[in-house]
Amino acid sequence: MAPSSTEQKQNTAKIQRRIRTLQQVVERRPLTMRWVLTMITAAVMIIAVQLFLYFTTKIEGTLVVAGSVGVALVLIIIAYGFVRRRQNAIAGYLMLTAILVAYIGAELALKQLTAYFAFGGITLIWLLGKAFLPRRRSVWLVAIILYCIALAVVNVWEPLPRHDAFQLSSLGVQIAVVTLLLGVLF
Structure with a gap:
Protein backbone atom coordinates (compact mmCIF):
# COMPACT_ATOMS: atom_id res chain seq x y z
CA MET A 1 0.00 0.00 0.00
CA ALA A 2 1.46 3.34 -1.06
CA PRO A 3 1.68 6.16 1.47
CA SER A 4 -0.83 8.96 1.07
CA SER A 5 0.24 12.40 -0.04
CA THR A 6 -0.25 13.69 3.53
CA GLU A 7 2.10 11.02 4.89
CA GLN A 8 4.63 11.81 2.18
CA LYS A 9 4.51 15.51 3.06
CA GLN A 10 4.97 14.70 6.76
CA ASN A 11 7.90 12.40 6.00
CA THR A 12 9.45 15.03 3.74
CA ALA A 13 9.04 17.67 6.45
CA LYS A 14 10.68 15.35 9.03
CA ILE A 15 13.60 14.68 6.71
CA GLN A 16 14.04 18.40 6.01
CA ARG A 17 14.04 19.15 9.77
CA ARG A 18 16.68 16.47 10.35
CA ILE A 19 18.82 17.85 7.53
CA ARG A 20 18.56 21.38 8.99
CA THR A 21 19.53 20.07 12.43
CA LEU A 22 22.55 18.26 10.97
CA GLN A 23 23.56 21.38 9.05
CA GLN A 24 23.40 23.42 12.26
CA VAL A 25 25.58 20.86 14.07
CA VAL A 26 28.13 20.89 11.24
CA GLU A 27 28.15 24.71 11.14
CA ARG A 28 28.57 24.94 14.93
CA ARG A 29 31.46 22.47 15.17
CA PRO A 30 34.19 24.85 13.97
CA LEU A 31 32.86 27.47 16.41
CA THR A 32 32.85 25.05 19.34
CA MET A 33 36.31 23.75 18.46
CA ARG A 34 37.59 27.32 18.25
CA TRP A 35 36.10 28.07 21.66
CA VAL A 36 37.70 25.01 23.22
CA LEU A 37 41.12 25.79 21.76
CA THR A 38 40.85 29.46 22.77
CA MET A 39 39.90 28.49 26.31
CA ILE A 40 42.78 25.98 26.55
CA THR A 41 45.21 28.68 25.43
CA ALA A 42 43.78 31.24 27.85
CA ALA A 43 43.86 28.78 30.76
CA VAL A 44 47.50 27.85 30.13
CA MET A 45 48.46 31.53 29.94
CA ILE A 46 46.57 32.40 33.13
CA VAL A 83 33.67 18.19 20.61
CA ARG A 84 35.83 15.93 18.46
CA ARG A 85 33.18 13.21 18.84
CA ARG A 86 30.48 15.74 17.94
CA GLN A 87 28.89 15.61 21.39
CA ASN A 88 28.53 19.36 21.83
CA ALA A 89 25.94 19.18 24.60
CA ILE A 90 28.24 17.27 26.96
CA ALA A 91 31.13 19.53 25.96
CA GLY A 92 28.94 22.55 26.67
CA TYR A 93 28.12 21.40 30.19
CA LEU A 94 31.82 20.80 30.82
CA MET A 95 32.75 24.23 29.46
CA LEU A 96 30.16 25.97 31.65
CA THR A 97 31.40 24.02 34.67
CA ALA A 98 34.98 25.02 33.82
CA ILE A 99 34.01 28.70 33.78
CA LEU A 100 32.26 28.38 37.13
CA VAL A 101 35.26 26.61 38.68
CA ALA A 102 37.83 29.07 37.32
CA TYR A 103 35.98 32.27 38.15
CA ILE A 104 34.69 31.18 41.56
CA GLY A 105 38.17 29.92 42.47
CA ALA A 106 39.60 33.30 41.54
CA GLU A 107 36.90 35.06 43.54
CA LEU A 108 37.74 32.88 46.56
CA ALA A 109 41.35 34.09 46.50
CA LEU A 110 41.14 37.69 45.29
CA LYS A 111 39.07 40.66 46.37
CA GLN A 112 38.28 43.95 44.63
CA LEU A 113 37.70 42.12 41.33
CA THR A 114 34.10 41.02 41.78
CA ALA A 115 32.78 43.40 39.10
CA TYR A 116 35.34 42.12 36.57
CA PHE A 117 34.65 38.51 37.51
CA ALA A 118 30.89 39.06 37.33
CA PHE A 119 31.13 40.66 33.88
CA GLY A 120 33.62 38.11 32.55
CA GLY A 121 31.89 35.05 33.99
CA ILE A 122 28.39 36.01 32.89
CA THR A 123 29.63 36.97 29.43
CA LEU A 124 31.48 33.69 29.00
CA ILE A 125 28.55 31.63 30.27
CA TRP A 126 26.29 33.39 27.78
CA LEU A 127 28.71 33.04 24.85
CA LEU A 128 29.58 29.41 25.57
CA GLY A 129 25.94 28.55 26.13
CA LYS A 130 25.09 30.14 22.79
CA ALA A 131 27.85 28.19 21.02
CA PHE A 132 27.47 24.79 22.69
CA LEU A 133 23.87 24.67 23.95
CA PRO A 134 21.91 26.99 21.63
CA ARG A 135 18.52 25.44 22.36
CA ARG A 136 18.99 25.09 26.12
CA ARG A 137 18.76 28.65 27.30
CA SER A 138 17.42 27.52 30.65
CA VAL A 139 20.81 25.87 31.27
CA TRP A 140 22.58 29.19 30.65
CA LEU A 141 20.18 30.97 32.97
CA VAL A 142 20.66 28.41 35.76
CA ALA A 143 24.45 28.63 35.36
CA ILE A 144 24.33 32.44 35.53
CA ILE A 145 22.10 32.37 38.62
CA LEU A 146 24.33 29.82 40.36
CA TYR A 147 27.38 31.87 39.46
CA CYS A 148 25.89 35.08 40.87
CA ILE A 149 24.84 33.29 44.06
CA ALA A 150 28.36 31.85 44.43
CA LEU A 151 29.90 35.31 43.97
CA ALA A 152 27.59 36.74 46.61
CA VAL A 153 28.30 33.91 49.06
CA VAL A 154 32.06 34.26 48.63
CA ASN A 155 31.87 38.03 49.16
CA VAL A 156 29.74 37.71 52.29
CA TRP A 157 31.32 34.64 53.84
CA GLU A 158 34.96 34.88 52.65
CA PRO A 159 35.91 31.25 53.40
CA LEU A 160 39.58 31.86 52.48
CA PRO A 161 41.84 34.82 53.19
CA ARG A 162 41.54 37.02 50.11
CA HIS A 163 44.29 39.18 48.70
CA ASP A 164 43.46 42.66 47.47
CA ALA A 165 44.27 42.30 43.78
CA PHE A 166 44.95 45.98 43.24
CA GLN A 167 47.79 45.97 45.79
CA LEU A 168 49.63 43.97 43.17
CA SER A 169 49.16 46.16 40.12
CA SER A 170 50.16 43.52 37.56
CA LEU A 171 47.41 41.19 38.80
CA GLY A 172 44.72 43.85 38.66
CA VAL A 173 45.84 44.92 35.21
CA GLN A 174 45.87 41.30 33.99
CA ILE A 175 42.27 40.69 35.11
CA ALA A 176 41.05 44.01 33.71
CA VAL A 177 42.76 43.46 30.34
CA VAL A 178 41.48 39.88 30.00
CA THR A 179 37.94 40.98 30.83
CA LEU A 180 38.05 43.89 28.38
CA LEU A 181 39.51 41.69 25.63
CA LEU A 182 36.74 39.21 26.25
CA GLY A 183 34.17 41.92 25.75
CA VAL A 184 35.84 43.27 22.60
CA LEU A 185 36.74 39.98 20.90
CA PHE A 186 33.53 38.09 21.43
Missing part, protein backbone atom coordinates in the same frame (compact mmCIF):
# COMPACT_ATOMS: atom_id res chain seq x y z
CA ILE A 47 48.18 29.50 35.00
CA ALA A 48 51.64 30.60 33.83
CA VAL A 49 51.05 34.22 34.91
CA GLN A 50 49.63 33.16 38.28
CA LEU A 51 52.58 30.85 38.97
CA PHE A 52 55.00 33.60 37.95
CA LEU A 53 53.24 35.99 40.32
CA TYR A 54 53.41 33.44 43.12
CA PHE A 55 57.14 32.87 42.71
CA THR A 56 57.85 36.61 42.55
CA THR A 57 55.45 37.80 45.28
CA LYS A 58 54.74 34.69 47.42
CA ILE A 59 51.03 35.59 47.53
CA GLU A 60 49.20 32.30 48.16
CA GLY A 61 46.03 33.53 46.48
CA THR A 62 47.72 33.28 43.12
CA LEU A 63 48.20 29.54 43.74
CA VAL A 64 44.48 29.18 44.45
CA VAL A 65 43.73 30.92 41.15
CA ALA A 66 46.26 28.75 39.30
CA GLY A 67 44.75 25.63 40.88
CA SER A 68 41.16 26.52 40.04
CA VAL A 69 42.13 27.41 36.47
CA GLY A 70 44.07 24.12 36.34
CA VAL A 71 40.92 22.19 37.28
CA ALA A 72 39.04 24.19 34.65
CA LEU A 73 41.74 23.32 32.11
CA VAL A 74 41.23 19.61 32.78
CA LEU A 75 37.48 20.04 32.20
CA ILE A 76 38.13 21.96 28.98
CA ILE A 77 40.49 19.25 27.70
CA ILE A 78 37.81 16.65 28.40
CA ALA A 79 35.32 18.88 26.55
CA TYR A 80 37.73 18.93 23.60
CA GLY A 81 37.34 15.15 23.32
CA PHE A 82 33.57 15.46 23.27
Whole structure:
Protein backbone atom coordinates (compact mmCIF):
# COMPACT_ATOMS: atom_id res chain seq x y z
CA MET A 1 0.00 0.00 0.00
CA ALA A 2 1.46 3.34 -1.06
CA PRO A 3 1.68 6.16 1.47
CA SER A 4 -0.83 8.96 1.07
CA SER A 5 0.24 12.40 -0.04
CA THR A 6 -0.25 13.69 3.53
CA GLU A 7 2.10 11.02 4.89
CA GLN A 8 4.63 11.81 2.18
CA LYS A 9 4.51 15.51 3.06
CA GLN A 10 4.97 14.70 6.76
CA ASN A 11 7.90 12.40 6.00
CA THR A 12 9.45 15.03 3.74
CA ALA A 13 9.04 17.67 6.45
CA LYS A 14 10.68 15.35 9.03
CA ILE A 15 13.60 14.68 6.71
CA GLN A 16 14.04 18.40 6.01
CA ARG A 17 14.04 19.15 9.77
CA ARG A 18 16.68 16.47 10.35
CA ILE A 19 18.82 17.85 7.53
CA ARG A 20 18.56 21.38 8.99
CA THR A 21 19.53 20.07 12.43
CA LEU A 22 22.55 18.26 10.97
CA GLN A 23 23.56 21.38 9.05
CA GLN A 24 23.40 23.42 12.26
CA VAL A 25 25.58 20.86 14.07
CA VAL A 26 28.13 20.89 11.24
CA GLU A 27 28.15 24.71 11.14
CA ARG A 28 28.57 24.94 14.93
CA ARG A 29 31.46 22.47 15.17
CA PRO A 30 34.19 24.85 13.97
CA LEU A 31 32.86 27.47 16.41
CA THR A 32 32.85 25.05 19.34
CA MET A 33 36.31 23.75 18.46
CA ARG A 34 37.59 27.32 18.25
CA TRP A 35 36.10 28.07 21.66
CA VAL A 36 37.70 25.01 23.22
CA LEU A 37 41.12 25.79 21.76
CA THR A 38 40.85 29.46 22.77
CA MET A 39 39.90 28.49 26.31
CA ILE A 40 42.78 25.98 26.55
CA THR A 41 45.21 28.68 25.43
CA ALA A 42 43.78 31.24 27.85
CA ALA A 43 43.86 28.78 30.76
CA VAL A 44 47.50 27.85 30.13
CA MET A 45 48.46 31.53 29.94
CA ILE A 46 46.57 32.40 33.13
CA ILE A 47 48.18 29.50 35.00
CA ALA A 48 51.64 30.60 33.83
CA VAL A 49 51.05 34.22 34.91
CA GLN A 50 49.63 33.16 38.28
CA LEU A 51 52.58 30.85 38.97
CA PHE A 52 55.00 33.60 37.95
CA LEU A 53 53.24 35.99 40.32
CA TYR A 54 53.41 33.44 43.12
CA PHE A 55 57.14 32.87 42.71
CA THR A 56 57.85 36.61 42.55
CA THR A 57 55.45 37.80 45.28
CA LYS A 58 54.74 34.69 47.42
CA ILE A 59 51.03 35.59 47.53
CA GLU A 60 49.20 32.30 48.16
CA GLY A 61 46.03 33.53 46.48
CA THR A 62 47.72 33.28 43.12
CA LEU A 63 48.20 29.54 43.74
CA VAL A 64 44.48 29.18 44.45
CA VAL A 65 43.73 30.92 41.15
CA ALA A 66 46.26 28.75 39.30
CA GLY A 67 44.75 25.63 40.88
CA SER A 68 41.16 26.52 40.04
CA VAL A 69 42.13 27.41 36.47
CA GLY A 70 44.07 24.12 36.34
CA VAL A 71 40.92 22.19 37.28
CA ALA A 72 39.04 24.19 34.65
CA LEU A 73 41.74 23.32 32.11
CA VAL A 74 41.23 19.61 32.78
CA LEU A 75 37.48 20.04 32.20
CA ILE A 76 38.13 21.96 28.98
CA ILE A 77 40.49 19.25 27.70
CA ILE A 78 37.81 16.65 28.40
CA ALA A 79 35.32 18.88 26.55
CA TYR A 80 37.73 18.93 23.60
CA GLY A 81 37.34 15.15 23.32
CA PHE A 82 33.57 15.46 23.27
CA VAL A 83 33.67 18.19 20.61
CA ARG A 84 35.83 15.93 18.46
CA ARG A 85 33.18 13.21 18.84
CA ARG A 86 30.48 15.74 17.94
CA GLN A 87 28.89 15.61 21.39
CA ASN A 88 28.53 19.36 21.83
CA ALA A 89 25.94 19.18 24.60
CA ILE A 90 28.24 17.27 26.96
CA ALA A 91 31.13 19.53 25.96
CA GLY A 92 28.94 22.55 26.67
CA TYR A 93 28.12 21.40 30.19
CA LEU A 94 31.82 20.80 30.82
CA MET A 95 32.75 24.23 29.46
CA LEU A 96 30.16 25.97 31.65
CA THR A 97 31.40 24.02 34.67
CA ALA A 98 34.98 25.02 33.82
CA ILE A 99 34.01 28.70 33.78
CA LEU A 100 32.26 28.38 37.13
CA VAL A 101 35.26 26.61 38.68
CA ALA A 102 37.83 29.07 37.32
CA TYR A 103 35.98 32.27 38.15
CA ILE A 104 34.69 31.18 41.56
CA GLY A 105 38.17 29.92 42.47
CA ALA A 106 39.60 33.30 41.54
CA GLU A 107 36.90 35.06 43.54
CA LEU A 108 37.74 32.88 46.56
CA ALA A 109 41.35 34.09 46.50
CA LEU A 110 41.14 37.69 45.29
CA LYS A 111 39.07 40.66 46.37
CA GLN A 112 38.28 43.95 44.63
CA LEU A 113 37.70 42.12 41.33
CA THR A 114 34.10 41.02 41.78
CA ALA A 115 32.78 43.40 39.10
CA TYR A 116 35.34 42.12 36.57
CA PHE A 117 34.65 38.51 37.51
CA ALA A 118 30.89 39.06 37.33
CA PHE A 119 31.13 40.66 33.88
CA GLY A 120 33.62 38.11 32.55
CA GLY A 121 31.89 35.05 33.99
CA ILE A 122 28.39 36.01 32.89
CA THR A 123 29.63 36.97 29.43
CA LEU A 124 31.48 33.69 29.00
CA ILE A 125 28.55 31.63 30.27
CA TRP A 126 26.29 33.39 27.78
CA LEU A 127 28.71 33.04 24.85
CA LEU A 128 29.58 29.41 25.57
CA GLY A 129 25.94 28.55 26.13
CA LYS A 130 25.09 30.14 22.79
CA ALA A 131 27.85 28.19 21.02
CA PHE A 132 27.47 24.79 22.69
CA LEU A 133 23.87 24.67 23.95
CA PRO A 134 21.91 26.99 21.63
CA ARG A 135 18.52 25.44 22.36
CA ARG A 136 18.99 25.09 26.12
CA ARG A 137 18.76 28.65 27.30
CA SER A 138 17.42 27.52 30.65
CA VAL A 139 20.81 25.87 31.27
CA TRP A 140 22.58 29.19 30.65
CA LEU A 141 20.18 30.97 32.97
CA VAL A 142 20.66 28.41 35.76
CA ALA A 143 24.45 28.63 35.36
CA ILE A 144 24.33 32.44 35.53
CA ILE A 145 22.10 32.37 38.62
CA LEU A 146 24.33 29.82 40.36
CA TYR A 147 27.38 31.87 39.46
CA CYS A 148 25.89 35.08 40.87
CA ILE A 149 24.84 33.29 44.06
CA ALA A 150 28.36 31.85 44.43
CA LEU A 151 29.90 35.31 43.97
CA ALA A 152 27.59 36.74 46.61
CA VAL A 153 28.30 33.91 49.06
CA VAL A 154 32.06 34.26 48.63
CA ASN A 155 31.87 38.03 49.16
CA VAL A 156 29.74 37.71 52.29
CA TRP A 157 31.32 34.64 53.84
CA GLU A 158 34.96 34.88 52.65
CA PRO A 159 35.91 31.25 53.40
CA LEU A 160 39.58 31.86 52.48
CA PRO A 161 41.84 34.82 53.19
CA ARG A 162 41.54 37.02 50.11
CA HIS A 163 44.29 39.18 48.70
CA ASP A 164 43.46 42.66 47.47
CA ALA A 165 44.27 42.30 43.78
CA PHE A 166 44.95 45.98 43.24
CA GLN A 167 47.79 45.97 45.79
CA LEU A 168 49.63 43.97 43.17
CA SER A 169 49.16 46.16 40.12
CA SER A 170 50.16 43.52 37.56
CA LEU A 171 47.41 41.19 38.80
CA GLY A 172 44.72 43.85 38.66
CA VAL A 173 45.84 44.92 35.21
CA GLN A 174 45.87 41.30 33.99
CA ILE A 175 42.27 40.69 35.11
CA ALA A 176 41.05 44.01 33.71
CA VAL A 177 42.76 43.46 30.34
CA VAL A 178 41.48 39.88 30.00
CA THR A 179 37.94 40.98 30.83
CA LEU A 180 38.05 43.89 28.38
CA LEU A 181 39.51 41.69 25.63
CA LEU A 182 36.74 39.21 26.25
CA GLY A 183 34.17 41.92 25.75
CA VAL A 184 35.84 43.27 22.60
CA LEU A 185 36.74 39.98 20.90
CA PHE A 186 33.53 38.09 21.43
